[in-house]
Amino acid sequence: MIYIALKHQTDFDGWRQAARTLVLDGITPADVTWSVEGDEGKLFAASGRTSQSPSSATTFSVSSRFLELARATILHRDRERFAMLYRLLWRLRDHHDLLEVAIDPDVSHVATMAKAVRHDEHKMHAFVRFREIGRERDARYVAWFEPDHHIVELAAPFFARRFADMPWSILTPDLCAHWDGAAISFSPGVGKAEAPTWDRLEETWRRYYATIFNPARLKVKAMQTEMPRKYWRNLPEASMIKPLIAGAARATEGMIAKAATKPHKVQKRLEEPMKPKSAASGELETLREEAADCRACPLWDATQTVFGEGPQRAPIMLVGEQPGDKEDLAGKPFVGPAGQMLDRALEEAGIDRKKVYVTNAVKHFKFVPRGKIRLHQKPATPEIMACRQWYERELAAVKPALVVAMGATAAQSVFGKMTPINKTRGRLIDLDEETKALVTVHPSYLLRLPDADVKAREYERFVSDLKMAAAVLRKSSRAA
Ligand code: URA
Numbered sequence: 001m002i003y004i005a006l007k008h009q010t011d012f013d014g015w016r017q018a019a020r021t022l023v024l025d026g027i028t029p030a031d032v033t034w035s036v037e038g039d040e041g042k043l044f045a046a047s048g049r050t051s052q053s054p055s056s057a058t059t060f061s062v063s064s065r066f067l068e069l070a071r072a073t074i075l076h077r078d079r080e081r082f083a084m085l086y087r088l089l090w091r092l093r094d095h096h097d098l099l100e101v102a103i104d105p106d107v108s109h110v111a112t113m114a115k116a117v118r119h120d121e122h123k124m125h126a127f128v129r130f131r132e133i134g135r136e137r138d139a140r141y142v143a144w145f146e147p148d149h150h151i152v153e154l155a156a157p158f159f160a161r162r163f164a165d166m167p168w169s170i171l172t173p174d175l176c177a178h179w180d181g182a183a184i185s186f187s188p189g190v191g192k193a194e195a196p197t198w199d200r201l202e203e204t205w206r207r208y209y210a211t212i213f214n215p216a217r218l219k220v221k222a223m224q225t226e227m228p229r230k231y232w233r234n235l236p237e238a239s240m241i242k243p244l245i246a247g248a249a250r251a252t253e254g255m256i257a258k259a260a261t262k263p264h265k266v267q268k269r270l271e272e273p274m275k276p277k278s279a280a281s282g283e284l285e286t287l288r289e290e291a292a293d294c295r296a297c298p299l300w301d302a303t304q305t306v307f308g309e310g311p312q313r314a315p316i317m318l319v320g321e322q323p324g325d326k327e328d329l330a331g332k333p334f335v336g337p338a339g340q341m342l343d344r345a346l347e348e349a350g351i352d353r354k355k356v357y358v359t360n361a362v363k364h365f366k367f368v369p370r371g372k373i374r375l376h377q378k379p380a381t382p383e384i385m386a387c388r389q390w391y392e393r394e395l396a397a398v399k400p401a402l403v404v405a406m407g408a409t410a411a412q413s414v415f416g417k418m419t420p421i422n423k424t425r426g427r428l429i430d431l432d433e434e435t436k437a438l439v440t441v442h443p444s445y446l447l448r449l450p451d452a453d454v455k456a457r458e459y460e461r462f463v464s465d466l467k468m469a470a471a472v473l474r475k476s477s478r479a480a
Contacts (some may be wrong), residue, residue, distance in 0.1 A: 002032045006082065009036055009150045009174070012074045016067075019086050023060055029090050034082035062092060065099055072114035075150045084110055120148045124155045126295055127231045130168055130382065131196040141168040144195035144234055152177050156184050161392075162296070163385045165417035171195045283397045284312050287390070291363060297386035299364035299379070303328045308359025308394050315476035316356040316469055317400040318342075319391065321409040321442055325374050328365035333358050334443075341443040342406075345459065349466035351473060357398050361413035362387045379409055381418075388413050395435070402428075402472040403435060404465075407442025414439075426465050428472075436472070440465035 002022065006014040015034075022032060070085050078084075088106045092098050101107055130141035141163070147155075152170065156177040159168060169178045174189045288307040294300060306323035309332060318334075326336030334342050346353050361384055367374035379387075391413050395403065405411040411419040414437055424439040431437045441462055449455040 002027055004032060004034050004082070005037045006034070007037055010075055010153060011036070012071055015074060015082055015085070016070070019089050020060060022086065023089060023093060029083065029087040032083070032086060034086070035079075039079075060093070062089065063099070066092060069099070069110060069114050072117045073110050075117045075154060076113040077149045078113060081113060084113070117149045117151060117154075121151045121155045123228075123231065124151060125158050127235060128159065128170055129235055130163070130166075131198065133196055139166070141166050142196055143168070143170045144192055145170055145172050146192075146230075146234070147172055147174065150174060153186065156186075160184050162388060163382065164388075165412075166381060166385070282312075284308075284394070287393050287397060291390050294363065294387075294390070296389070297364075297383045299362065299366050299383055302365040302367070304331050305363045306331055306333055306360065306365070307363060307390070308333060308357055310357030310359075310398075311355065312398060314355060314357035314398055315401045315473055316351070317395065317398055317403045318356055318358045319403060319405050319410040319414060320358070320360045321407050321444075322360050322362035322379050323365045324376055324444075325365065325367070327360075328367075328374075333360050337447055338443040341446055345443065345463050345466055348463045350470045351466060355473065357394070357400065359391065359394055361391060361409045363390055381412070384409055384412050388416070400435060401476050402469055403431060403437045404469050405437060405439045407445065410442070411439050426461075426468070428468070438465065438468055 004018045004022075006018070066089070070089075073081055073085055084106065088098070088110055091106065098104060099107055102111070124145055124147055128143045128145050130143045133140045133142055152172055152175040156170070156179075159170065159177070160179050163179070165181065167178075167180050169176060171190050171192075171194055173191070176187045176190060178185045178187065284307075288305075291305045291307050294305055302323075306327050308317075310317075320334060320338070320342075323333060324336045324338060327333055327339070333339070343353060346356075362379040364387075365374070366377040366379050366383065368377055369375075403414055405414040405419075408419070408421055411421060411424065414431070419439065421439055421441060426438070426440065428436040428438055441458070443462070446455060446459050446462060449458060
């Protein structure tokens, strides 16, 4: 018997190297026992029975598909995973197309394990809730999560990208991940007692969930599939779920009784006839479809995701804050009062709106209901950062020469950190070698200015900022 003790639970490289040597040496799966140092494998290692001696044979290669499957499967918590993978690898030597045989028990077992790992990663992305420790400059965000599998290293880069400008730690019993704004580091797992259980935003979140909960749309089964009970204990909103479900029937009856008067006009989504897709818009269309189901932050309960719109290869991308009431209903950015202000300024600056890509930093409308009115709420940093993936993907698809960030929220998304408007306004800033950014105010800011003279002056400044964008547009080979 050959005993292999891997260095740690996610030691893919160690497994790969050992498996390769074993296959080349012709060691059958039945003759290998796999373990991890620190588990019982330590005993084997200490007793000197671990073997990873180099092989005399020379070549053996596997497909990238197998490697991808193995990389995910190694993160499964099942202790048999190393042996399972080795058996599959062993069989692949003589049966190159084995992975195509979905009903093969080894293939199906490994595929199920890899799927469980990806599912767990997805759940971690969705259900990590940070709590604030300290205030303002000293604020740090800490979350507790109990993954089913060894996915902390796999999932951590997602949080680094989404929450790039907030220092965070995700504590788990296996491993803790930390982000300091520049790099991810890991430390050993800890107990739940180390994690904060409350922060100053807790009540706000709870009230917010209670406000957005729509009893008439309650589907308990679907909700429990999406958000299994085991995650509830770490979600600030979870304590609201039971009472809200319990009260849902009564609340719905109340809604029906009230609705007997007249349907609430603003709740009706404005339907547009389907437009044929142009080939060039394919990538953006795919993104738009994906974003329609986004659940990366709690704002998804708005009427719909309002994705950006405009030509796929637009030379300029305009970024606003978030859709307002009108945009939420129409499913299009900047069609309400701020949109009209923007259209007017664009025209004066000599920019044809049809030639630019218009989007928002946050793709869902954030509001609090006040009677029949939905009052706009400024998005918070976690929401901006959760939504940033869509801006980044739009940027990568459109590849504009210039991104115009309108307002502080847009600037935060574009630069990945809080960016004061006054210090950056009106000059071209390099985002990368091919893309520049221009910061200006948000058109809603102009709408809110009470003094007519100040408003006129600020409007002129806004137009002159847009004229800088117009110059970029004129120079661009894509402008025609
Ligand atoms: N304000 C924005 O930032 N975006 C819109 O789409 C509408 C208003």
